[in-house]
Amino acid sequence: MNYPVWYLPETGGGILIAVIAVVHVFISHFAVGGGLYLVLTERKGLKENDAGILAFTKGHAKFFMLVTMVFGGITGVGIWFIISLVQPAATSMLIHTFVYGWASEWVWFLVEIVALIIYFYTFGKMDNRTHQMIGWIYFAAAWLSLFLINGIIDFMLTPGAWVDSQGFWIGFFNPSFWPSLFFRSFFSFMLAGLYAFLTSAFLKDPRLKANMTRYSGKWALISLLLMLPCGYWYLSVLPEPARMLVEGQSPTIQIAGQYGLYALIITFVLVLLLTVVRPALNNKLIAVLTMIPAFILLGSFEWTREAARRPYVLNQIMYSNGVTIAQADALQGQSFLAPAKWASIHEATNQNLTLAGAEIFKFQCYACHTIGGINNDILPKTASMDFPAMTGYLLNVIHKRPYMPPFLGNKLEAMALAAYLVGDLHDKEVDPALITASTDMGQKLYNDNCVGCHGIDIIQDWAAELTLVEIIAGLESLSELNEMMTDFSGTLQEKQLLAGYLKSVVTPPSSPVIDGKSVYDQNCVGCHGKDIIVAWAAGQTESAVSASLAKLGLLNPMMAGLSLNDQERLAMAAWLSAEQTGGK
Amino acid sequence: MLSMLPAPDSIPTSWGYFQFFLLLTFPLHLLFMNALLGSSVLAIAAHLQASQKSKALAYELAKVIPLLIALAVNFGVAPFLFLQVLYGQHIYVSSILMGLFWIMIIPTLIVAYYATYWYDFKFITLGRNGVWVLSFALLCFLGIGFLLSNNMTLMLHPEAWGAYLSNASGTLLNTQDVTLWPRYLHFMVGGTAAGGLFVALYGRFLARKDASLGAYASAIGMKLFLTLTVVQIAIGTWFLLALPKAQMLLFMGRNGLATLCFVVALLLIAITLFAAFKQKVYLAATLLAGLVYLMVFMRDFVRRGYLEEYFSPEMLKVVPEYSPLIFFIVTLVVGLSLILWMLRMAFTPLLK
Numbered sequence: 036m037n038y039p040v041w042y043l044p045e046t047g048g049g050i051l052i053a054v055i056a057v058v059h060v061f062i063s064h065f066a067v068g069g070g071l072y073l074v075l076t077e078r079k080g081l082k083e084n085d086a087g088i089l090a091f092t093k094g095h096a097k098f099f100m101l102v103t104m105v106f107g108g109i110t111g112v113g114i115w116f117i118i119s120l121v122q123p124a125a126t127s128m129l130i131h132t133f134v135y136g137w138a139s140e141w142v143w144f145l146v147e148i149v150a151l152i153i154y155f156y157t158f159g160k161m162d163n164r165t166h167q168m169i170g171w172i173y174f175a176a177a178w179l180s181l182f183l184i185n186g187i188i189d190f191m192l193t194p195g196a197w198v199d200s201q202g203f204w205i206g207f208f209n210p211s212f213w214p215s216l217f218f219r220s221f222f223s224f225m226l227a228g229l230y231a232f233l234t235s236a237f238l239k240d241p242r243l244k245a246n247m248t249r250y251s252g253k254w255a256l257i258s259l260l261l262m263l264p265c266g267y268w269y270l271s272v273l274p275e276p277a278r279m280l281v282e283g284q285s286p287t288i289q290i291a292g293q294y295g296l297y298a299l300i301i302t303f304v305l306v307l308l309l310t311v312v313r314p315a316l317n318n319k320l321i322a323v324l325t326m327i328p329a330f331i332l333l334g335s336f337e338w339t340r341e342a343a344r345r346p347y348v349l350n351q352i353m354y355s356n357g358v359t360i361a362q363a364d365a366l367q368g369q370s371f372l373a374p375a376k377w378a379s380i381h382e383a384t385n386q387n388l389t390l391a392g393a394e395i396f397k398f399q400c401y402a403c404h405t406i407g408g409i410n411n412d413i414l415p416k417t418a419s420m421d422f423p424a425m426t427g428y429l430l431n432v433i434h435k436r437p438y439m440p441p442f443l444g445n446k447l448e449a450m451a452l453a454a455y456l457v458g459d460l461h462d463k464e465v466d467p468a469l470i471t472a473s474t475d476m477g478q479k480l481y482n483d484n485c486v487g488c489h490g491i492d493i494i495q496d497w498a499a500e501l502t503l504v505e506i507i508a509g510l511e512s513l514s515e516l517n518e519m520m521t522d523f524s525g526t527l528q529e530k531q532l533l534a535g536y537l538k539s540v541v542t543p544p545s546s547p548v549i550d551g552k553s554v555y556d557q558n559c560v561g562c563h564g565k566d567i568i569v570a571w572a573a574g575q576t577e578s579a580v581s582a583s584l585a586k587l588g589l590l591n592p593m594m595a596g597l598s599l600n601d602q603e604r605l606a607m608a609a610w611l612s613a614e615q616t617g618g619k
Numbered sequence: 620m621l622s623m624l625p626a627p628d629s630i631p632t633s634w635g636y637f638q639f640f641l642l643l644t645f646p647l648h649l650l651f652m653n654a655l656l657g658s659s660v661l662a663i664a665a666h667l668q669a670s671q672k673s674k675a676l677a678y679e680l681a682k683v684i685p686l687l688i689a690l691a692v693n694f695g696v697a698p699f700l701f702l703q704v705l706y707g708q709h710i711y712v713s714s715i716l717m718g719l720f721w722i723m724i725i726p727t728l729i730v731a732y733y734a735t736y737w738y739d740f741k742f743i744t745l746g747r748n749g750v751w752v753l754s755f756a757l758l759c760f761l762g763i764g765f766l767l768s769n770n771m772t773l774m775l776h777p778e779a780w781g782a783y784l785s786n787a788s789g790t791l792l793n794t795q796d797v798t799l800w801p802r803y804l805h806f807m808v809g810g811t812a813a814g815g816l817f818v819a820l821y822g823r824f825l826a827r828k829d830a831s832l833g834a835y836a837s838a839i840g841m842k843l844f845l846t847l848t849v850v851q852i853a854i855g856t857w858f859l860l861a862l863p864k865a866q867m868l869l870f871m872g873r874n875g876l877a878t879l880c881f882v883v884a885l886l887l888i889a890i891t892l893f894a895a896f897k898q899k900v901y902l903a904a905t906l907l908a909g910l911v912y913l914m915v916f917m918r919d920f921v922r923r924g925y926l927e928e929y930f931s932p933e934m935l936k937v938v939p940e941y942s943p944l945i946f947f948i949v950t951l952v953v954g955l956s957l958i959l960w961m962l963r964m965a966f967t968p969l970l971k
Contacts (some may be wrong), residue, residue, distance in 0.1 A: 134942035
């Protein structure tokens with residue numbers, strides 16, 4: 036809300052970050068582990084006085100330089116560019132909080148560049164000891180870059196004590212700093228082995244090729260085994276909400292986890308094959324194939340890390356849409372559009388609902404949802420809702436979903452967003468009267484016509500036992516109730532509005548008169564079509580259904596945040612039962 | 620459009636530190652960028668000549684161009700970091716407004732970077748086609764420079780940001796700004812001129828191995844420098860006159876320091892030209908480095924002048940925490956020592 040939103044509704048900023056980040060991370064980890072691989076392999080060649088190994092190391096250094104310096108270095112700048120385009124508020128906060136951390140990382144980036152250039156261009160032309168030293172400096176600089184970036188990245192997921200007492204070091208050495216550092220270090224050593232499979236595959240001498248393949252495989256295998264306990268350690272330090280998301284609440288993390296597991300197993304099997312069983316099998320195709328599951332493994336790890344902090348971009352500090360918790364608290368019940376600096380509309384009215392809603396979508400929802408794009412498409416997620424259901428969802432349900440930020444804005448803005456989603460995107464009917472009517476307009480009619488003589492309590496007693504139709508009939512014949520009154524002469528719509536208001540006054544949310552359909556509309560329709568719930572309830576008694584509705588978290592951890600009171604559960608159970616028998 | 624300006628975040632140390640680091644590192648980026656432009660232009664020009672010597676020079680330049688990219692990028696990172704700390708709420712906004720172009724810098728740079736390695740590693744096999752490869756890379760660099768000029772000026776014009784309300788897709792540029800073209804040309808032409816001086820300097824280094832090649836490199840480098848500097852004086856005047864009066868007058872006495880910078884810079888240009896004319900390569904190069912620093916200071920006066928009515932870094936809230944600054948300075952000292960040691964190890968045998 037502080038910054039403009041770069042709006043590409045069919046693409047989404049998230050996917051742009053993901054594409055650049057995963058590619059960068061796959062190379063930058065290689066840039067770390069590969070540095071150690073280069074020096075140690077050179078040392079092996081020197082020790083064994085093997086010209087073949089040394090020539091291999093030089094060739095690998097060239098490949099390494101071309102991959103890490105060009106693609107790795109520039110995509111690193113690319114991540115910085117893309118996060119500041121897509122998440123400017125969070126980027127600004129990270130830059131300002133950790134500026135000297137970033138600046139130190141820049142120093143090591145420079146040392147890396149100089150060391151790698153000298154290492155490659157002086158290979159075989161410098162005395163061995165100095166050349167090895169340059170290699171070690173390269174590795175140290177690359178690892179220190181990882182050390183620094185690691186602290187800042189982990190801060191985003193586990194800011195820990197920083198939330199209460201802001202300070203550089205407390206944020207930097209956050210709860211997941213050490214497990215993540217070890218995990219990433221071993222991952223980088225594993226990648227070094229895998230990338231070296233590729234260089235080995237180009238070797239002509241079969242003996243050397245098998246030798247280097249087995250040697251590289253040992254790197255990958257040992258690193259992979261060491262990586263596993265670090266992964267477990269990492270999980271164990273996650274705070275409760277993040278761990279719950281990782282352990283099953285979030286369906287996308289579940290999928291990522293499955294991919295990660297398969298990828299891990301396949302990587303392990305392939306590395307085992309090339310190391311222990313048949314190093315001679317290595318060829319360009321196999322080497323590339325081995326890298327694919329490793330790429331997926333890293334991708335699923337990064338995805339999980341990113342997704343585990345939902346609904347935040349900076350955990351416990353800033354929501355994904357760039358609104359800080361403090362700003363969100365201040366906005367409770369207030370207009371979102373009025374202070375939104377970059378919105379083109381600053382007030383929602385009944386005349387501009389859809390346009391105002393489009394603005395709200397841009398600033399509150401687009402951070403995670405595309406419109407018809409690959410990532411988290413809003414269209415299927417809202418397809419089953421009508422206008423009142425969508426409005427109810429925004430005002431009520433969204434606050435109970437663990438990975439969604441709260442809806443920010445007043446009631447009219449919720450209607451505006453609903454009007455945009457339902458009316459504009461799905462071309463369904465939007466009738467504000469259905470919602471505004473029962474309170475605002477209805478209340479106005481009450482104020483204009485009734486309040487002069489009656490307090491609301493008297494009317495409450497009268498309307499308590501009546502249906503809407505009966506109330507309307509009563510309004511049309513008020514003179515029969517008391518000859519001092521004249522019959523209400525408004526239009527049919529006004530009668531409906533006034534009746535709706537009177538009914539809403541006598542029917543507070545916790546009143547026993549609750550209909551199951553509206554409970555469903557307000558709580559369930561955001562995720563479920565009706566059929567699936569009716570099918571679930573089939574064959575159960577109403578009391579069994581009601582009892583199950585009390586423990587939704589057991590059915591699926593994602594529903595743990597939903598709580599219905601006794602009346603709502605009974606009403607819903609009754610409605611489900613009626614739906615099964617074909618009733619209404 | 621003052622109301623659109625985002626609220627800035629607080630900073631951990633006084634703004635002066637960031638200003639110092641910004642003004643210290645940005646000229647280094649420019650110097651490497653200049654060397655890159657000059658080397659590319661002269662490699663293409665030399666490659667097109669028939670003589671063996673000119674081909675040999677193109678090959679020598681081919682080896683150094685990718686390294687210049689690495690350093691230009693690296694030295695771009697530091698000032699861009701400090702710029703974000705001081706002017707984050709301006710630069711993030713202007714970047715978003717031109718987001719699509721801004722992000723295209725990344726793939727463009729990657730492709731151009733690989734093209735220069737291709738030109739280097741396959742110089743012999745590419746033959747004359749190498750000219751196309753390097754020209755393509757040069758075109759990419761010029762394009763990137765154009766986008767940088769756009770962003771660095773768009774960030775200075777909050778009053779133009781209202782265009783976002785009718786176009787949020789990140790395809791805005793700052794082409795309606797009359798200073799954009801002279802500024803861009805000032806950077807590119809001046810940069811290429813300065814790059815000529817780099818090639819002349821590189822010629823001195825090459826002369827240790829091959830005297831006639833070195834002399835040739837120094838001669839064409841100096842020629843490029845002298846020719847383009849004359850053009851540059853015209854562009855510089857255009858740029859100065861295109862500036863809004865308030866900013867232009869900063870250098871005409873309204874701001875003492877700015878005026879001093881301007882006067883010293885004019886003097887330095889004259890002396891540098893004279894040194895170049897006398898073929899004093901080292902002196903001319905040293906003076907030019909000083910000149911680049913002065914021009915960066917002047918650029919900063921212009922920026923502050925533009926933003927005067929909106930914001931000044933002095934306004935940033937400081938939540939003091941100095942230990943990270945000390946950590947950075949220690950890191951910088953250790954890093955620079957390592958670099959110096961490595962350079963000594965690498966160059967001592969070459970210079971013997």
